[in-house]
Amino acid sequence: MNAATLPIISLTSLDSDEGLAHLLQAASEVGFFYLVDHGLSHDAQQGYLALSKAFFQLSTKEKQSVDMIHSPHFRGYNAMGNEMTAGRFDAREQFDWMNEELALSAEQVRYPWQKLIGPNLWPSAMPKLKPTLTKLQTKLSDITVELLQKLCESLGVDGHALDHTIGAQPYTHAKLIRYPAQQSPQQGVGAHKDPGYLTLVMQDSQSGLKVERGNEWVDVAPIPGALVVNIGELLELASNGFLKATNHKVESPTQGSERYSIAFFMAAQLSATVPVLSLPPELKSRALGPSVDPSNPLLTDVGNNVLKGRLRSHPHVTRKHYCDEPLRHLLEKSFAHMPTADICDECRV
Ligand SMILES: O=C(O)CCC(=O)C(=O)O
Numbered sequence: 001m002n003a004a005t006l007p008i009i010s011l012t013s014l015d016s017d018e019g020l021a022h023l024l025q026a027a028s029e030v031g032f033f034y035l036v037d038h039g040l041s042h043d044a045q046q047g048y049l050a051l052s053k054a055f056f057q058l059s060t061k062e063k064q065s066v067d068m069i070h071s072p073h074f075r076g077y078n079a080m081g082n083e084m085t086a087g088r089f090d091a092r093e094q095f096d097w098m099n100e101e102l103a104l105s106a107e108q109v110r111y112p113w114q115k116l117i118g119p120n121l122w123p124s125a126m127p128k129l130k131p132t133l134t135k136l137q138t139k140l141s142d143i144t145v146e147l148l149q150k151l152c153e154s155l156g157v158d159g160h161a162l163d164h165t166i167g168a169q170p171y172t173h174a175k176l177i178r179y180p181a182q183q184s185p186q187q188g189v190g191a192h193k194d195p196g197y198l199t200l201v202m203q204d205s206q207s208g209l210k211v212e213r214g215n216e217w218v219d220v221a222p223i224p225g226a227l228v229v230n231i232g233e234l235l236e237l238a239s240n241g242f243l244k245a246t247n248h249k250v251e252s253p254t255q256g257s258e259r260y261s262i263a264f265f266m267a268a269q270l271s272a273t274v275p276v277l278s279l280p281p282e283l284k285s286r287a288l289g290p291s292v293d294p295s296n297p298l299l300t301d302v303g304n305n306v307l308k309g310r311l312r313s314h315p316h317v318t319r320k321h322y323c324d325e326p327l328r329h330l331l332e333k334s335f336a337h338m339p340t341a342d343i344c345d346e347c348r349v
């Protein structure tokens, strides 16, 4: 499969039954597609990617001033070698931001996922980063909310069937990402599924993103102006496995040219539990349940499903902020059904 055969969906085509049928096919058979006519122009995307490049060109000291190690809320900068996927280090540096919020006090934290709530870290050396990325977050959030409603319609349920899990605004998490060129192909990010409802990826002109199809890894080559969409674990759960959260990974570039991307993850509110939608009979009989992987159980309680990924991806942040009592005990309760040390090998949760 290549760029020509990965489905291309126009957001403005989704008012018609034909458009919805095309969407349903892409989301259920592939779990990955290109989105066009979404309102974020190619030039605007290039502007955001250029800003991202400028961020990564800041001095090490400036980037370290917003290092994620300072944030129990998993926000900020990660240098190369600070992220693990599928038990191996990823060859990428990145800057993460989420909904801008106030942190809860220690007494208010009853569940470990509540530690995800908090402020972002913004570098003082780049004052325009905060307003620009906040604007992008709003735009991408609006696109995903509209797309989620269209996916519900395509499944034959009320377009607003999942709105109550989102409330006034979804949980959003975004990353600026730089994959430096390597001597030989390396794990830019290892094979994984995304935890939320939907992910949007903006890519520069450098390939590297690959999606699993059968036993093959196929390229998701950049198409100018198109956003890449993939289905996350929460949507696989809500559709009882009818829609697929597909494994994907990024291979580092090798020919002297680095790769930039921006990934945007949209989920229900962290406090929500994702319902299983009542699909019409013709789809219900083909929804065979979500995938079962003992090392990666899909959790309908959104906060835990999101936290599971963050704790495993950034073990240095986990060790610094989550391994001491009383949080360690709460973590153990939240993930009691998972194998020991699957979340954190330091505190053995
Ligand atoms: O950089 C990309 O193209 C995709 C990144 C990704 O899959 C992720 O961060 O979850």
Ligand SMILES: [Fe+2]
Binding pocket: 192, 193, 194, 199, 248
């Ligand atoms: Fe991903």
